[in-house]
Amino acid sequence: MSDIETVLSDNELNELREVYTPSITYLEAKKNYTYDFKKFLKFSSVTKISSDPVALEAILTHAYHALEKGLTMEVPRPGFGVDAIILTMATILKLERLGVIGVATKGGRGMLKSYVDFHNENGFGIDGKIKDDLIEFVNKMSHENNPGGSYTLSLEELRKASDFDYESFIQRRSSVRHFTGDQVDPKVVKTAVRQSLKAPRSCNRETRRVYVAYEKKLKEQLLSYQNGNRGFGHKLGVVLMVTVDLRHFDLIGERNQGWIDGGLFAMSLVYGLHAAGLGTCMLNWSEDCESDKRIRKAFNIPEYEIIITMIGAGHVPKKFEVTASPAPDVDEVLSIIEPRE
Ligand SMILES: Cc1cc2nc3c(=O)[nH]c(=O)nc-3n(C[C@H](O)[C@H](O)[C@H](O)COP(=O)(O)O)c2cc1C
Incomplete structure (x- = not known):
């Protein structure tokens, strides 16, 4: 039997793999995870709101996006998203006070207007907790044209757009x-x-x-x-x-x-x-x-x-090789979740 046909031990295989995928120690792994962990903790707002206006814009976007989603439901719930509205108004004002006016503040403003329009058009009442503040907020920007809210897409448009090979x-x-x-x-x-x-x-x-x-x-x-x-x-x-x-x-x-x-x-x-x-x-x-x-x-x-x-x-030449990179059968990847007994 030639050497090449010998089945290698795990240790021998490990030596071979070191050339392509060198292994590391537990401490090195920890150091790398800590590097990512510290970065996430330092710059995200998970432990406290970061004072960075970008973080504030993100919190605003997170809040007003919840409202956008509310508008796109099959049956939007009248008076939805009270807490998100309060946070949206508060963060818009804070950012504008800081002189930060951009897609987040405009999108937030556009969303608030759509919210009021949606309730008015459908004869729905706005929650008393926010009604006066929200209407005053929206009325003050009657001359503005901010993007935001929702828009209508049709099945026909969707079909047309996906009609290609x-x-x-x-x-x-x-x-x-x-x-x-x-x-x-x-x-x-x-x-x-x-x-x-x-x-x-x-x-x-x-x-x-x-x-x-x-x-x-x-x-x-x-x-x-x-x-x-x-x-x-x-x-x-x-x-x-x-x-x-x-x-x-x-x-x-x-x-x-x-x-x-x-x-x-x-x-x-x-x-x-x-x-x-x-x-x-x-x-x-x-x-x-x-x-x-x-x-x-x-x-x-x-x-x-x-x-x-x-x-x-x-740019590519007229002809070129690409790897065959065989893919598994789709059923090796796709599992149907069955009801449990
Ligand atoms: C995140 C990522 C990083 C990759 N890095 C490299 C790379 O550094 N060099 C390279 O030649 N190919 C790289 N690839 C390409 C993969 O080898 C390739 O996508 C895979 O073998 C499937 O082949 P295909 O893209 O031709 O379908 C990378 C792919 C991904 C998704």
Whole structure:
């Protein structure tokens, strides 16, 4: 029997895996978790409202989004969301006093107006606890046109928008590692980023950020921190880095939310670039806290942002290889939840 046919012991296998996925000690694992933990605790509002206006905007958005949701129910409940209304008015006023006027305060104001309009149009009463303050608040902005509330979408529009060959679109997205090296038009990237803003996000808070490098030296510098672009990184037309701002989170249940919101956004971004005819490759930021500190320092990434992933994109040649990356049968992934006895 040749050596290669010998079944290795666990220890021998462990030695082999060290080349690709080096193991760490318990203490190193703890240090890395503590790094994430401290960041979340320091910048989110889970233990107390952060004094940062961004955190306040997030609390406002969280509150008024509950009201938006109320308007989109099959049967909206008259007088719903009293506590959310009180918090929405209070945070709008506080932010405006701080001179922070933006999508959150305007969206909040728009929502309050929609709330009053909805109740008036349907002949519903507003809860006495908020009625006078809310009506006064809304009347004062009668001349303003703020976005917010809800709007109507039709089945016909939905059908029209989904009437394309999604199967083909999705099956022809593969991670690409063969690029022409041509520059990517920043307008194309900007469009894809704008489209990705439509990706679902927790309670409509805008936590996502993108850093983009077009210039050769900067791309190289950015990629020099990343393990996984060897052999094609130098031919990428653009390198993007997706981050998420932790200042928006205010619930302990959201301790991992940033990775989810950022991941959904990154995927949408990849699809947006794919829709523009570019090849893309996600470039992992599966790094320990020391590498994380190094890249932050080099590119001035604020401490309150977590780095989700990098994405490389570029023009592709007429023909190129992609990995077969066999996928399991759908039934290995999909389980139907059965009623329990
Ligand atoms: C978060 C993330 C990070 C990734 N990082 C890398 C990377 O650093 N280098 C690389 O060549 N591919 C990377 N990939 C691509 C995966 O290897 C690839 O998506 C997977 O094998 C499936 O193949 P497909 O994308 O061609 O369908 C990454 C994918 C994800 C989701």
